[in-house]
Amino acid sequence: MEKKKLIIYGVGRFAEYVQYVFEQDSSYIVEAFCIESKLMDLQTWKSKIPLISLEVFLKEYSVENYFVFVAVGNNNIRKHFFLLFKENGFSLANYISTQCSSWPNLRLGENIFIDEGCVLQPFIEIGDNSILFTSQIGHHTHIGKHSLISGAKTGGNVKIGDNCYVGLNASIKQNISVADNSIVGMGCIIEKDTDLNEVYTHKGTVKRKIDATQISSRFLR
Structure with a gap:
């Protein structure tokens, strides 16, 4: 089966990761990375895969022959370019790792990224342009558009x-609604519905007034 041609928008470490997993574990082959011409730096470009300008891509590459993936972590920037490519008629690719755990009734939009560490129960729906890293998502959960869930866990x-962000080791109780534009920081526990634009942070780790050698001598013999 001939692989579909993919252009990745983005040039950072996430884009490099995206290129690797798409080529190792999907029906796509990455033809090029793209970025705005003013941001291009060909002198420091190290990848064997070509880097082209966004302007050239939109002008010269056909929507019939190329798919796009927007490999940007920032929700607002990713949303901007997702909409730009859609307005120009391009189809956006999804990546769902064959090493994640999921079920056949998983419902997805476009430009979805689900990595190898995710565990997804049945009856889950994920909207356009959302990213899931190493997260456990409970049954009947709905994740909206342009959101990023990183190392988190939800109930059913x-x-x-x-446009939500849920950080590392954050937990969301079953039957809870997290409103649009919510930011749930690392380690937070959400037990009540959130309201629009709310930000939650967990109290940071406290540095002890004792050094590691003292701990070792007292407790680790």
Whole structure:
């Protein structure tokens, strides 16, 4: 089966990761990376895969022959370029790792990224342009558009809105709704519905007034 041609928007470490997993574990082959011409730096470009300008791509590459993936972590920037490519008629690719755990009734939009560490129960829906890293998502959960879930865990029947961020080791109780534009920081526990634009942070780790040698001598013999 002939592989589909993919252009990746982005040039950072996430874009490099995206290129690797698409080529190792999908029906796509990466033809090029692209970025705006003003941001291009060909002198320091190290990848064997070509780097082209966004302007050239939109002008010279056909929507019939190329798919796009927007490999940007920032939700707002990723949303901007997702909409730009859609307005120009391009189809956006999804990556769902064959090493993640998921079920056949998983419902997805476009430009979805689900990595190898994710565990997804049945009856999950994920909206356009959302990214999941190493997360456990409970049954009947709905994740909105342009959101990023990183190393988090939800109970069943959770609703996460559009443009949300949920950080490492954050937990969301079953039947909870996380409103649009919510930011749930690393280590937070959400037990009540959130409101629009709310930000949650967990109290940081406290540095002890004792050094590691003292701990070793007292407790680790």
